[in-house]
Amino acid sequence: xxxxxxxxxxxxxxxxxxxxxxxxxxxxxxxxxxxxxxxxxxxxxxxxxxxxxxxxxxxxxxxxxxxxxxxxxxxxxxxxxxxxxxxxxxxxxxxxxxxxxxxxxxxxxxxxxxxxxxxxxxxxxxxxxxxxxxxxxxxxxxxxxxxxxxxxxxxxxxxxxxxxxxxxxxxxxxxxxxxxxxxxxxxxxxxxxxxxxxxxxxxxxxxxxxxxxxxxxxxxxxxxxxxxxxxxxxxxxxxxxxxxxxxxxxxxxxxxxxxxxxxxxxxxxxxxxxxxxxxxxxxxxxxxxxxxxxxxxxxxxxxxxxxxxxxxxxxxxxxxxxxxxxxxxxxxxxxxxxxxxxxxxxxxxxxxxxxxxxxxxxxxxx
Amino acid sequence: xxxxxxxxxxxxxxxxxxxxxxxxxxxxxxxxxxxxxxxxxxxxxxxxxxxxxxxxxxxxxxxxxxxxxxxxxxxxxxxxxxxxxxxxxxxxxxxxxxxxxxxxxxxxxxxxxxxxxxxxxxxxxxxxxxxxxxxxxxxxxxxxxxxxxxxxxxxxxxxxxxxxxxxxxxxxxxxxxxxxxxxxxxxxxxxxxxxxxxxxxxxxxxxxxxxxxxxxxxxxxxxxxxxxxxxxxxxxxxxxxxxxxxxxxxxxxxxxxxxxxxxxxxxxxxxxxxxxxxxxxxxxxxxxxxxxxxxxxxxxxxxxxxxxxxxxxxxxxxxxxxxxxxxxxxxxxxxxxxxxxxxxxxxxxxxxxxxxxxxxxxxxxxxxxxxxxxxxxxxxxxxxxxxxxxxxxxxxxxxxxxxxxxxxxxxxxxxxxxxxxxxxxxxxxxxxxxxxxxxx
Numbered sequence: 141x142x143x144x145x146x147x148x149x150x151x152x153x154x155x156x157x158x159x160x161x162x163x164x165x166x167x168x169x170x171x172x173x174x175x176x177x178x179x180x181x182x183x184x185x186x187x188x189x190x191x192x193x194x195x196x197x198x199x200x201x202x203x204x205x206x207x208x209x210x211x212x213x214x215x216x217x218x219x220x221x222x223x224x225x226x227x228x229x230x231x232x233x234x235x236x237x238x239x240x241x242x243x244x245x246x247x248x249x250x251x252x253x254x255x256x257x258x259x260x261x262x263x264x265x266x267x268x269x270x271x272x273x274x275x276x277x278x279x280x281x282x283x284x285x286x287x288x289x290x291x292x293x294x295x296x297x298x299x300x301x302x303x304x305x306x307x308x309x310x311x312x313x314x315x316x317x318x319x320x321x322x323x324x325x326x327x328x329x330x331x332x333x334x335x336x337x338x339x340x341x342x343x344x345x346x347x348x349x350x351x352x353x354x355x356x357x358x359x360x361x362x363x364x365x366x367x368x369x370x371x372x373x374x375x376x377x378x379x380x381x382x383x384x385x386x387x388x389x390x391x392x393x394x395x396x397x398x399x400x401x402x403x404x405x406x407x408x409x410x411x412x413x414x415x416x417x418x419x420x421x422x423x424x425x426x427x428x429x430x431x432x433x434x435x436x437x438x439x440x441x442x443x444x445x446x447x448x449x450x451x452x453x454x455x456x457x458x459x460x461x462x463x464x465x466x467x468x469x470x471x472x473x474x475x476x477x478x479x480x481x482x483x484x485x486x487x488x489x490x491x492x493x494x495x496x497x498x499x500x501x502x503x504x505x506x
Numbered sequence: 507x508x509x510x511x512x513x514x515x516x517x518x519x520x521x522x523x524x525x526x527x528x529x530x531x532x533x534x535x536x537x538x539x540x541x542x543x544x545x546x547x548x549x550x551x552x553x554x555x556x557x558x559x560x561x562x563x564x565x566x567x568x569x570x571x572x573x574x575x576x577x578x579x580x581x582x583x584x585x586x587x588x589x590x591x592x593x594x595x596x597x598x599x600x601x602x603x604x605x606x607x608x609x610x611x612x613x614x615x616x617x618x619x620x621x622x623x624x625x626x627x628x629x630x631x632x633x634x635x636x637x638x639x640x641x642x643x644x645x646x647x648x649x650x651x652x653x654x655x656x657x658x659x660x661x662x663x664x665x666x667x668x669x670x671x672x673x674x675x676x677x678x679x680x681x682x683x684x685x686x687x688x689x690x691x692x693x694x695x696x697x698x699x700x701x702x703x704x705x706x707x708x709x710x711x712x713x714x715x716x717x718x719x720x721x722x723x724x725x726x727x728x729x730x731x732x733x734x735x736x737x738x739x740x741x742x743x744x745x746x747x748x749x750x751x752x753x754x755x756x757x758x759x760x761x762x763x764x765x766x767x768x769x770x771x772x773x774x775x776x777x778x779x780x781x782x783x784x785x786x787x788x789x790x791x792x793x794x795x796x797x798x799x800x801x802x803x804x805x806x807x808x809x810x811x812x813x814x815x816x817x818x819x820x821x822x823x824x825x826x827x828x829x830x831x832x833x834x835x836x837x838x839x840x841x842x843x844x845x846x847x848x849x850x851x852x853x854x855x856x857x858x859x860x861x862x863x864x865x866x867x868x869x870x871x872x873x874x875x876x877x878x879x880x881x882x883x884x885x886x887x888x889x890x891x892x893x894x895x896x897x898x899x900x901x902x903x904x905x906x907x908x909x910x911x912x913x914x915x916x917x918x919x920x921x922x923x924x925x926x927x928x929x930x931x932x933x934x935x936x937x938x939x940x941x942x943x944x945x946x
Binding site for chain 2: 198201205227229230235238241255256257258260262263270273423427452454455457461464465
């Protein structure tokens with residue numbers, strides 16, 4: 141299974157005349173963009189040194205925000221249709237208006253509000269209104285939306301979700317012959333591949349008829365992004381498999397259960413938003429999140445959980461204490477790492493991971 | 507409602523609170539000497555202390571008489587007032603702890619229990635209080651209800667969720683969509699509907715019935731109080747200004763935490779009268795006001811006295827602040843005849859829920875109308891919505907208005923973040939630039 145390189149792939153797309161919008165984390169109606177023939181290239185953790193963003197942001201701002209701004213300030217050629225800032229947290233909220241109203245970029249800047257807190261009929265109606273307003277803002281630039289293209293985009297999205305759900309299920313039950321690094325590379329490819337290309341990739345994934353060899357230990361991971369490739373490779377070396385995730389860039393963007401095939405795009409997208417798993421950035425209920433985590437720990441038979449927390453990420457840090465306390469109360473070993481999204485693994489983190497995995501091994505064969 | 511609790515509350519209100527005030531008066535027989543750089547202190551300070559002490563004192567006896575709600579500073583509290591909730595403002599309480607230089611102690615309690623040091627210090631102090639029961643206010647009642655709005659930050663939602671879970675009590679959240687360009691009809695309808703959806707929940711929790719006319723009267727009072735607060739801030743356009751913004755940081759407390767109650771309305775009439783008199787008589791808050799400054803962001807509560815003195819000694823007075831203005835800026839939208847939509851407009855468009863273009867224009871307007879010579883921005887690690895964007899706001903203001911400006915890296919209530927040497931160096935350099943720019 142060959143996964144194209146992100147930078148080269150997007151460059152080739154841009155050169156071919158494809159409209160590409162840079163989209164910041166995390167939740168947005170990608171189907172609407174697709175229906176306007178706009179490709180969504182997600183910006184989570186662009187690599188490289190942070191130089192120019194430091195002149196615009198304080199030292200205590202999270203690295204996702206800083207790296208995103210560094211990327212935007214370079215005005216990369218691969219982004220040609222503008223930037224979209226979904227409303228995810230205070231820092232990304234302000235970054236959107238900072239880029240649009242103070243820094244100024246040559247491309248248009250769009251925003252998309254995601255409702256917060258507990259949801260009811262009022263929220264559902266409002267979310268539908270937000271979708272319609274976003275559609276109008278796109279129509280103002282790209283012309284009327286073709287209803288058949290919108291429906292086709294939702295059908296495509298539905299197929300991708302179905303495949304991802306099946307792959308996640310296979311991962312939990314050892315029916316997938318991908319190591320950690322390969323698995324998360326596949327998951328993250330949705331951030332930049334065209335949906336049709338991504339669907340083709342998912343269709344190539346080999347789901348085994350019988351469970352494969354069991355890993356030495358099983359682990360769940362929670363946070364915003366998957367651990368860095370270096371950590372994933374290190375876990376592979378140790379024989380530990382990440383069998384389930386509670387990641388904003390991962391399963392928190394996939395519906396909790398299968399949906400019927402779309403008939404009305406707006407209804408479909410509205411329903412889809414409200415059946416996403418509980419998430420700190422949406423102000424979700426803590427009990428619901430705990431229940432969700434426990435359910436996945438059980439279903440995947442994970443022996444422990446790794447919280448990989450992005451430095452200064454308030455939504456995650458507030459929930460973290462209770463999650464850790466409760467999971468420890470259920471005798472699950474918990475390891476928390478703090479990441480600034482750098483492409484290396486510190487000696488200290490390596491030692492802590494080793495010690496943690498030893499604990500998991502002991503649980504498997506005491 | 508318990509009769510015993512009600513009798514106890516009445517006794518404390520009629521006898522306990524006055525006795526406490528008398529005791530405080532006795533303790534204040536020898537007031538601290540006022541440095542020469544300052545003008546005469548406001549007489550209203552005494553009344554302010556009485557009101558706040560009384561509010562915290564009586565809160566101990568409120569349970570059993572009224573239901574207690576913990577509320578965020580930007581939440582539409584008028585609705586709760588219609589159900590007679592006794593309201594406590596954790597942000598206000600955390601500021602009090604910060605002002606007493608006890609912030610680090612409370613934060614450490616929260617950190618020791620697993621909350622990260624990178625979280626907002628108001629939240630950490632409040633969580634420290636919740637976990638330990640410690641408070642400089644004597645004792646605070648446990649809430650029956652939590653009421654928050656993310657119109658000031660998303661943080662309050664995460665923070666109140668943690669309390670709701672810990673105490674197993676209901677949380678009502680008022681979701682205020684961020685204004686990226688302007689409020690849409692959908693935004694207003696959404697907020698207005700949320701407020702109406704809250705009524706049955708509030709009736710259930712409070713055990714009281716909602717009456718529209720009672721609510722409208724509260725709204726009217728709140729509107730009038732905010733207008734008076736706005737007029738008090740407007741009076742600082744006078745030269746010399748009758749107050750410093752450090753005074754206003756203190757006098758802000760009733761508009762934040764007692765908004766909608768007669769006590770706040772009455773208090774601001776007293777303060778307004780005093781401020782007007784000082785303007786008429788040319789009495790300034792500092793003895794020789796040569797330079798006029800604007801403050802951006804929440805106060806550095808544990809250094810208010812230090813900063814007030816530092817600037818007053820250099821004949822510099824803070825005459826306006828984006829922070830104090832927040833409780834007056836959008837009051838004009840309130841309309842008793844259209845309560846729900848007007849509350850959506852009022853509470854949805856406050857400075858921290860509005861885009862940075864709006865903030866820049868507002869700051870420029872304030873700088874012009876208050877004849878400001880320089881700007882001090884507090885970049886606080888606790889408040890992302892207030893701080894993210896400040897570097898570019900500063901650049902825009904210094905470039906467009908040729909105004910000297912400085913950014914202080916600190917925190918609102920966790921004094922461990924304060925770096926005396928670094929701040930002092932920055933402030934001295936700023937003062938030199940300011941003096942040079944005005945006379946150079």
